[in-house]
Amino acid sequence: MRFEPLAIEAQPLSGALPAFQAAVAAAELRAACERAQAGGARLIALWGSDETERGAGFAAHLALAFSEGLLWLSAALDRERPRLPDLADLYPAAGRMQRAARDLLGIEIDGGDRRKWLRHGAWPADEHPLRKDFDATRRPPLEADAYPFVRVEGEGVHEIPVGPVHAGTIEPGHFRFSIVGEKILRLEERLGYKHKGIEKRFESLPLAEGARLAGRVSGDSTVAYAWAWAMALEGACGAEPPPRALVLRAILLELERIANHLGDLGYLGNDVALAFGFSQFWRLKEDLLRLNARLFGHRYLMDTVLPGGVARDLDRAGAEHLVARLAALRDEVATLRGIYDEHAGAQDRFIMTGQVPRELAARMGLTGFAGRASGLPHDLRADYPMPPWEQLEVRVAAHARGDVAARASVRFDELLESIRLIETLAGRLPRGETLAPLPPCPGGRRGVGWIEGWRGDVLIALDTADGGCAHRVHPHDPSWRNWPLLERAVMGNIVPDFPLINKSFNLSYSGQDL
């Protein structure tokens, strides 16, 4: 078929998601991206692969979001000297993804920022863990980890290095602040501390064991990742999960969204010295986690979504209990929202703090609820309404100001919308099976999973190998695209507001570091 937005040939990928795959020559990749960007397509992910075992060289892959659907665009690269044109001027978020592809596969970038990204000192610059001839069990000696941060110069400018071990209970990463007085002139992030070889690990596991690993790419988004993995594998196998399983998956995904927003709304109170908010929201979150454990067997719903369906059914009494408890939660949240909205001290800290204007958000590719708080209306549940979303008419939350207050407001709105969605879904549970075993998956098949998690859209791209294994798996967290906006959001703010701004996004380190 003809993929009109890029005027190239493409093939549809199987599955409910409108997704296509296409190939372009490496020399035409940049021109294709220019057309995509000019046409309003968003970059979702960029990654590389080693195709030498298939008699080819290397390859670069992009996932691009068009109104028609998701395009998986691949370009074959030279075997001896794989090179990729710099795409960061078109899609700023591509910068770190290109650097990661260089670290992991040795794909050189023509121009742009060529500093290392995921590589610290665990392997040398001339070795590349995602190459097929790299032995994953070998540990090269640790090297000293020098990294050239951008220096800000001028009278009175000094630096505050923070991390990787932070002052709170939070994932590790390094933040380099350049400040004057207490005002932030520049923040530079250095991530990759949690790189634990997830993509290489996927290649050593049978496809049947991938779900457990996918559900632990970023623990707070386990349902979104497990569903994305299931969707990718089901697509590759040409299988469809039972309708009842799809409705149950949607309920699980919304429960995950509610739990994360409850926790972060509590921390937003805590970070402005409103400890009352922390205690109240974390009481509500704990109640919900216990309800999750009772109904689905796990507080965070890990391993509840499986390829082919779901692990646990919800009986009628369980569904009624869930709806009743969520109705009570809605009242509690409404009370707390009233208190937050009228609390002068909290609102003084929230409003106009950590602002990301719409134009900047659109250009840099801000996604998820943070994007919606900056006026970007994208939400996969509404943009590409696959079953079971197609009859739900998801109300996409929106705000224009892009500050901490806007992100808090969107979280409240989305939390309440999730309760409404679960009420509707629980009342419409179709009869039937909850798990249909998948047929064996042949090698050389592709599948994609793309799910609107609580933080943003989670993508998993799967390319299978013979013998029920994966040739290449790329799980992609929305945090890749949002981390660079945190650097921009804090500019001109004071250092003590950084924890608040950071928490208002609450980005994943593990999901980005892989």
Next chain:
Amino acid sequence: MYRILRQIAKTGIVTEPPRRTDENLRQIEQRLGDVVLRRFGRSLAIRHVDAGSCNGCELEIHAMNSPYCNPERLGIRFVASPRHADLLLVTGPVSRNMEVALRRTYDATPDPKLVVAIGDCGCSGGVFGESYASCGRVSNVIPVDVAVPGCPPDPAAILQGVLTAISARAR
């Protein structure tokens, strides 16, 4: 203000009693003498170190600070620096990119000190195992007194692990 007070009064106290200590969690002989333990028991400062987790265990450490578990009533609190800490609560398989930072954090914690490894990954490397990028279990990098399994362990189990670490070994 009235609405806040009303909500607090309406909520009441939700804190639950902690679980008893569990000697099965202990990995090595109690390193601390009774005198030190008596002092720790009244005031314990914890520094959390995420050495490479999926962030699941962090969710449960946050949940441990919810009003249900409320470790502060037992004199247990989280501090911002290892230099202020008595006990390190370490999650994750230790990624090789965090190996140096974890060792430095351990070295920066003054003696006497204790280490509690949290979660299946902290206990065994978990689903990530050992590889070019992962050192596996926490005890492959620093000494571990108590290890709490689970993926992730719930808040009561984490608190139980901490209380076990500061309890005298049953004689």
